Amino acid sequence: MTVFTPTPPLRLDDPGLGDHFLRLVGDGDEYGAVKVVTTLHDQGVPTQRIMMDLIGPTQIRVGDLWAANEWTVAREHAATATAERALAAIAARNTVRPTRGRITIACVDGEWHALPVRILAEMLRLDGWRVDFLGPSVPGQHLVTHLHQTGPDAVALSCMIPTRLPRAHAAITACRSAGVPVIAGGRGFGPGGRYAQLLGADAWAAGAEGAVSRLGGAWPPPARDPLVHAFLGNDEYTYVVRHRPDLLTGGMRSLRASYPAMASYDDHQTDATLEDMGHVVDFLAAALYVSEPQIFTDFVDWTLEVLRARGVPPVALHAGLQVIHDQLRDYPTALSYLDTGLSHTSTT
Amino acid sequence: MQSAASSRVRTDGPAPALLRAALDAADEAVLLCGTVDDEILLVNAAAARLVPGLTPGGACPLDGLTGALATGADSFTDEYAGRHLAGRRRALDAGHYGWYLRDRTEEVNRAAALQAERARTSFLAEAGRRLSTSLHQGRCLRTTAEMAVAHLADAAVVVLPADRRRNTWLRLAEGGRIEEGTVPESRLADVPGLVEVLGGFPPIPSRWLDAAQAPEWLGLGPIGALLVTPLPGNAAPAGALILARRDRAFTPDDEILARSFAARAGAALSAAGLYREQADTAAILQADLLPPELIQLDGVELVGSYQAAHEAARIGGDFYDVFAPNQPGGDTVLALGDVCGTGPEAAVLTGKVRQTLRALHLVDADPTAMLRVLNQALLQSGRPHRFVTLVVGALRRAEHGRVRLTLATGGHPPPLVLRNDGQVEEVPVSGTLIGAVRETVVHPAEVELAPGELCLLYSDGLTEARGGPTATDQYGEARLRAALSTCQGLPATATVERLRQLVSDWMHGGARDDIAMLAVRAPGRTALSLRDGGAPNESPFALTTRRVRQRS
Numbered sequence: 014m015t016v017f018t019p020t021p022p023l024r025l026d027d028p029g030l031g032d033h034f035l036r037l038v039g040d041g042d043e044y045g046a047v048k049v050v051t052t053l054h055d056q057g058v059p060t061q062r063i064m065m066d067l068i069g070p071t072q073i074r075v076g077d078l079w080a081a082n083e084w085t086v087a088r089e090h091a092a093t094a095t096a097e098r099a100l101a102a103i104a105a106r107n108t109v110r111p112t113r114g115r116i117t118i119a120c121v122d123g124e125w126h127a128l129p130v131r132i133l134a135e136m137l138r139l140d141g142w143r144v145d146f147l148g149p150s151v152p153g154q155h156l157v158t159h160l161h162q163t164g165p166d167a168v169a170l171s172c173m174i175p176t177r178l179p180r181a182h183a184a185i186t187a188c189r190s191a192g193v194p195v196i197a198g199g200r201g202f203g204p205g206g207r208y209a210q211l212l213g214a215d216a217w218a219a220g221a222e223g224a225v226s227r228l229g230g231a232w233p234p235p236a237r238d239p240l241v242h243a244f245l246g247n248d249e250y251t252y253v254v255r256h257r258p259d260l261l262t263g264g265m266r267s268l269r270a271s272y273p274a275m276a277s278y279d280d281h282q283t284d285a286t287l288e289d290m291g292h293v294v295d296f297l298a299a300a301l302y303v304s305e306p307q308i309f310t311d312f313v314d315w316t317l318e319v320l321r322a323r324g325v326p327p328v329a330l331h332a333g334l335q336v337i338h339d340q341l342r343d344y345p346t347a348l349s350y351l352d353t354g355l356s357h358t359s360t361t
Numbered sequence: 362m363q364s365a366a367s368s369r370v371r372t373d374g375p376a377p378a379l380l381r382a383a384l385d386a387a388d389e390a391v392l393l394c395g396t397v398d399d400e401i402l403l404v405n406a407a408a409a410r411l412v413p414g415l416t417p418g419g420a421c422p423l424d425g426l427t428g429a430l431a432t433g434a435d436s437f438t439d440e441y442a443g444r445h446l447a448g449r450r451r452a453l454d455a456g457h458y459g460w461y462l463r464d465r466t467e468e469v470n471r472a473a474a475l476q477a478e479r480a481r482t483s484f485l486a487e488a489g490r491r492l493s494t495s496l497h498q499g500r501c502l503r504t505t506a507e508m509a510v511a512h513l514a515d516a517a518v519v520v521l522p523a524d525r526r527r528n529t530w531l532r533l534a535e536g537g538r539i540e541e542g543t544v545p546e547s548r549l550a551d552v553p554g555l556v557e558v559l560g561g562f563p564p565i566p567s568r569w570l571d572a573a574q575a576p577e578w579l580g581l582g583p584i585g586a587l588l589v590t591p592l593p594g595n596a597a598p599a600g601a602l603i604l605a606r607r608d609r610a611f612t613p614d615d616e617i618l619a620r621s622f623a624a625r626a627g628a629a630l631s632a633a634g635l636y637r638e639q640a641d642t643a644a645i646l647q648a649d650l651l652p653p654e655l656i657q658l659d660g661v662e663l664v665g666s667y668q669a670a671h672e673a674a675r676i677g678g679d680f681y682d683v684f685a686p687n688q689p690g691g692d693t694v695l696a697l698g699d700v701c702g703t704g705p706e707a708a709v710l711t712g713k714v715r716q717t718l719r720a721l722h723l724v725d726a727d728p729t730a731m732l733r734v735l736n737q738a739l740l741q742s743g744r745p746h747r748f749v750t751l752v753v754g755a756l757r758r759a760e761h762g763r764v765r766l767t768l769a770t771g772g773h774p775p776p777l778v779l780r781n782d783g784q785v786e787e788v789p790v791s792g793t794l795i796g797a798v799r800e801t802v803v804h805p806a807e808v809e810l811a812p813g814e815l816c817l818l819y820s821d822g823l824t825e826a827r828g829g830p831t832a833t834d835q836y837g838e839a840r841l842r843a844a845l846s847t848c849q850g851l852p853a854t855a856t857v858e859r860l861r862q863l864v865s866d867w868m869h870g871g872a873r874d875d876i877a878m879l880a881v882r883a884p885g886r887t888a889l890s891l892r893d894g895g896a897p898n899e900s901p902f903a904l905t906t907r908r909v910r911q912r913s
Contacts (some may be wrong), residue, residue, distance in 0.1 A: 041852060087851055094855035123869075125862045149858075150865055162640050164497030192494035192504065236491055261830040281843055287830040 022056050023049065025066045035071050038099070039084065041091040046099040051106075060103050061139060064132045065222060068100055072128050082322040093128055100128070104135045111143035114166035116228065117159060117193075118144060119151035121181040121201075126173040129199070133169060133221040140225050153184045160191045167228060168193050170214070172201030175308045176295040182212040182245060182302075189213060189239035194232075198224055208303050213242030249344045250301040257294050264290050264336040271332065290333055292316075297337070297347060306350045313354040331358035381405075390462035397456070399430050408462060412441055423448075426460065438465075445469040481618055484512045488622050492629035496636040505592075505602065505626040506533035513619055514588070514604035516581050519626075520549070521600045522559060532580055544578060551576035554589035558601045564590055564620075567611040581605045590619050592627030599630040650708045652877075656685050658693060660758050662853035662882040666861055670703065670822075670874050678707035679820045679875035682715050684722040691757075694722045694731075697818040697879045698751035698773065714739075714749055728753040728769035729803045732795060736771070739796030748796045752776060752818045756881060762812040764883040769805040771795035774824065777842065778808055779815045779856075781885070783849045785842040788816070813885020815853060817845060822874035823860070828867040836867050853882040 023030055030049070037045040053063050075092045078084040084092075118134050120127055127149040134146040145163060147156065160168065168188045172181040178201060188195045197206060197214035206217030215234045218224035253260070265287060269275045278286070292312070300309040313334070317327055338351040381403065384391050390408035392415065394401050404415045414422035421427050425439030426448060435450045445466045452458045491504050502519050509517035516534040523546040532540045549555050553574050554565040572587040584605040592600040602623050604611070611619070652667040665681050681697040696718050700710045717738055721731045731753050739747055750773040759765045768776060772794030778786045792803040808816055819841075826836040844863050848856040857880050864876065 041850070043852075087847055087849065090848075090855040090859050091851050094852050094858070097854075123865060125858075125865075150862075161496035161636060164495060164500040190494055191496075192491060192500055238490070239494075258831045258833075265830075280839065284829075284840065291830060 021052055023053050023058075025053065025058060025062055031067065031071065031074075034067055035074055035092075038071060038075070038092040038095040039078075039088055041095050043095050043098045046095050047102040050099045050103050054103050054106060060107065061136060061222075063103055064100065064135060068096055069129065069132055069221075072096055080319055080322065082319075096128060097131065100131055100135065104131075104138075107135065107138055109139050109141055111138075112141040113143070113229075115143040115145070115163060116167045116169060117147060117156070117163065117165045118169045119147040119156050119171070119184075120149045121170055121172045121177045121184055122152050123150055123177050123180060124172055124174065124199075124201070125149045126171070126199075129173075129221070130169075130171045133171075133198070133224055136221045136225050137169075137228070140229060142228070153180065153187050156184055157187045157191055160188060160193050165193060166233060168195045169224060169228075170195055170197050171199040172197070173199045174201050175203070175208075175299045175303075175312075176292075177201055178208060178212065178299050179246070179302050182242075185213050186239055186243050189215070189237075192236075194234055194236075196224055196227060203303075203305070203308070208305065211242070211245070211303055213239065246302045247304075247346075249346050250298055252344060253294060253298045253301060253341075253347060257291070257298075260294050260337055260340055261287055261290050263340050264333070267336040267339065268332060290337070293333055293337055297350060300350050301347060304346075306353060309350045310353050310357060313357050317358065327358045331355060334358060390464075392460040392462070393453075394458055394460065395456060396458060402457070411444065411446065411462060411464060477614075481621075484508075484618070485621055485625065488625050492625050495629075496633050498630060498633040498637055501626070501629045501633045502531045503533075503539055505630070506531055506539060508626075509533075509602060509604060509619075509622065510535050513615070513622065515607050516584070516605045518579055518581070518603040518605075519592070519600055520544075520555065520559070520603065522598060523549075528559075534581070540580070548576070548578060552579060552589065552603065553587065555601055555603065558589050558591045559598055561591075561598055566613075567616060572605070575605070579603065583607070586610045588616060588619055590616075590623040592623050592630055594627050594631040595635070599627040599634065602626065647708075650680075650712050652680065653682055655683050656693075658756075660762065660884065661693075661756065661764055662880070662884055663695075664853040664857045664880045664882075666857045666876075666878045668822075668861070668876045678703050678711060679822060679877035680711045680715060681818070681877050681879045682718065683879075684719055687723060687725060691725075692755040692767075693757070694718070694728075695754040695756060695818065695879060695881065696751060697820065697877055698749050699820045699822070699875070699877070700749045701747065703875070710747055710749070713742075714751070718753070727805075728755055728767055729805050732769055732771045732792060732803050733801055736795045736799075736801045740799060748772075748794050750821075751795055752790075754816075754818070754881070759809065762883055762885075764810040764881065766808045766810070766816060766881065767805060768808060768816075769803050771801065771803065772797075774819065774821055774838075776808075776816050776818045777845055778810070779817070779845050779849060781811060781813050781849065783846050785846050810881070810883040811885070812883045813850065815848070815856060815880055815882040817856075817860075818879040818881075820875065820877040822876035823864055823878065825874060826864050826868050826876065827873065828869050832869065836864055840867075850885075852884075853880040856880055856882075 034046065034049050037049065050063050050067070053067070054060060072093065075084070075089055079086065079089040116137055118130055120130055131146065134144045137144050145159065145165065147159060156168070170181060170184060172178065181201065185195045185197070194215040196216040196218060197209035197212070198218050198220070202209040202217060206219065209217035216227050218227050268286070296309050296312040300306055313330065316330055320327060320330060334351055334354050338348065338355065341347045341351070384403065384405040387405060388407055390411045391405045392401055392408055393403035401415065401417050401419070401421065404417055408415055412423060423439045423441060423446070425437035425446070429437035429448070429450070437448050439446045444464055446462055447465050448460045448462045450458055450460055488508050491508065492501060495501055495504070505519050506517045510533050516532070518530055518532045521529045526546045527543045528546055528549060529543050530541070549559065553570040558564050567586060567588040570587045570589065572584045575581055575584060575587055585608045586606040588604040588611045590602045590604070591598045592602055602619070604619060652665055655663050655665050663683060667679060667681065678700045679698070681695070684694040686693055698714060700707050700714065714735065717735055718731060721734055726734065732751065735751070739749065749771070751771045752773045753769050755767045757765055768788055768790050769792060770790045771792045775790050776788045778788060780786065788806050788808050790804060790806040793801050795801065810816060824836055824838050824841055827833055828836070844860060848859055851859065857878050860878060
C-alpha cells in the first residue's frame, strides 16, 4: 500500500489527502478520519471547504468503488458511518448563531442517503439558518406534523433515487399545502432537477452550495396554489404499482420455465432475484409517473455497468426485462419504455 | 382647433333652423363639424348639457376629442366633469361630419364595481386558502401581514393579546422585511383604537382615528390613515390588525374588506393557538415516553433505533432503555420490550414498565429478578390484559476488550449475536410473557462478545414486517439472520442503520408495527475484517448486495 503520511499543514488540493481520507473511512478508522478534518480545521480551513472538497467527494468515490465491485456493501456502510463521525466532529465546532429563519431538512420516505443532506444542514447552519434535520427516510406525515409544530421558512427535501419520486411528490404537495415552500435537491429529481418543477417544488439546487445561495436570495418564492401540481401518473402507472406482486410472481414463473437452473435456487437466491425484478418494476413505475422514459433507460444502463463490473452477462437483465414486458401487453407506454431497455441490453 | 382665421361666428350658417330643431330634440349629443379646420359648427342641446364648455367655433374642452382629431381617429373616450364620455365620428357630406357623444359613466362604474368585487372575492379566497394551510401561529401571523400589505395597506402590524403583560407584535411594511418584537401591555393605549379592539369592543371607524397619534414604537413612520381591526378568535379576540396607508384614506368598503379578511386571519390564528396548546401538552407527556438518548460507555458501542408505526405520534408500544451503573465498575442494564397494544394506552404502560425497571436497577436486581418483580407488579396493578414481552441484559466489560452480557427474556424473541466469522447465533434464553401468569419461568443466559462482535436486541416488528415481492410476506428471522451476517465488521451504528434500511425496503414504505432495535458491540479491529468481508453475489443479476444507488 502506498503510504501517505499526513504531515501538517494538510492541503485540501493535495490529491494524496483525498486518497488518504478515503482509505481511512474505508477502514472504518474513525479516529484517523476525525483527526484529518480537525487538523484541517485547526489550520484555519473553513468548515465549508472541508465538507465540500473532502467529505462530499470522498462519499462519491465510495459509491463508485461499490458500483465497480471493489468494495463490499459492508465496507461502503462502514465508510459512510465513519464519514458521518468526521462530519459531526467539525460540525460540533460550529459557533455561528442563527440570524436567519428556520429550515427543515429531510430525506424523502424510503431514501437513506443521508450524508449529502447532513452536509447541507451544516452548510446552512454556517450560513446563519436554524436547521432541523429530521434524518433519512422521513415519512410524509411525520414531516408535516413537524411543519405545523415549528413553522419553518423552507423545507429542503432530498431524493437521490427516482423510484422515490411518487413519495417525494406526496411530500412536496403536503409541505406546500401546509404553507411551507420546498426546495428540492438530489439526483433523483433528474438532470438539472427537471422533475422537481413538475412535482411542484418551489426551487431546486444541484448541491449544498447551490441550495445555500438559493435560500439566501429571494426567499420565500411567491405563494402558488399547491394543488396545481397535485396529480401525476396515469392508468399505466396505477396498473404497474397495483400489480407489482403479480408482475413479480408471474415474472418468476416465466424465468423458472426458461431457466431450469433456477429450480435449484435457495431462498436467499430467490429473494435476491425477486428484489432485482422489483427494481425493474419500481423504475418502470417511476418513469411512467413522470412520463420520462429516461429514468428507465438510465436505470438499465447503470445496471448493465454494475453487472459488467461483476462479470455477469447482460442477458440476465435482458431476461428480467422480457418477463415483465410479456405481462404488460395492453400498456403501450410501459411497453415502449421496456422495448428501449431491451434494445440497450441486447446491443451491449 | 380654433385659429384666429376661424374665429368668425358661423353658428347658424349652414344649418337650417329645422335641422337645428331636429338635433336639439334628439337625446344623443351631436357636434356638427366642418372638414375645414375641423371647426365645430353646431352643438345640439344634449351635447351642451353633457359638456357645458362646448360652443360652436369655441375651444374644445375635451382632450380625447382633440387627440382623436390630431391622429385622425374615428372614436375617442374621455372624462369630463366626472362623466365618462365616448364619441364616434360619422362622415355626413363632403364638407361636414358629426361627432356623436355618449355618456358611459354608469357602464364604467358598473364595470369598475364588478372588477373591484372580483378582486375582493379573489383576495378573500386566496386569504382563506393561504391562512388555512398552516397550524403554526408564527406562519399564520406572517401570512396575515404579507396579505394585508399586498392587498389592503402600505404597512401592517399584527398585535397578539397580552401574555404576562407583554404583547407580541409582527410588522411588515411594503418592500420591507418582517420584523417581530414585544411591547409592554401598558403601551397599547398609545395606539388609537387598539385597546378597544383587543378588549373585545367594536372597532372604531378609521375616520375617527388620528393617524398622527400612532406612536413611534409601531414603526410605521409618517402615515396618513390608520385602521385598527379585531382578529376574531374563540370567544375572545385572537389579536388586532393595524393597517396604515401613507396617503389614501380607508373607505367604508375598505373597512368592510379588512374586516372580512381579519375574520379569516383570526380563525386561522385561534386554530393555530389551540393546536399549539395540544402539541405542547403532548410534547410534555411524550418527553418521558420517547426513546432515550443513550449513555456513552467506554469500550462498548451502544446503538438504539425506534420507528413508531404511527409516525405522527412517535410513541407506541415498543421501547428500549439503558441504565448507567449504580457505582463505578457496576453493571449497565439494557432493556428492550414490546407492550401489548398501540397508541397512547400502550405508551403509558411503556412508561410504567421503564420506570419500574429503573427502580429495580437502583436496588441492583439482576435481570431474572427484574422480570419476576415486574411480573408481580403488572399482575397486582389490577388491570387485566396488560402484557409485555421483554429482554433485559446486564452488561459489563471483561478483559482484552471483551464484553459480557447476562440476558433474560420474558416471552420476547431471543437476541442474536453476530460473531467475527460472520456466523449469527441465537442467545439460548427463554421465559414466559410478563404480566400474564403468576408463575414466571425465566432461563437466563450469558453471552461474551469478542472485539468486533455484536449482540442485537429487537422487537418482533422487525421480523413480522410485511412486504417483499408479494407485499404480504413477513420479513422473518431467516432474512434477519442473513442480513445481520452481512454486517460483520461494521460499527454498531452502521449495522442498525443497514437493518433499518433493509426492512424499510422490504416493507416498501408501509410500516404497520413499531420496530425497536438495540445493538451492543465490543469495538473491534474493524479495518482488518472489512477489507475482505461482505456477502457473496448470488443473484442471477449478481446484485444480491445492491442497495440501489445511482451512479454519481
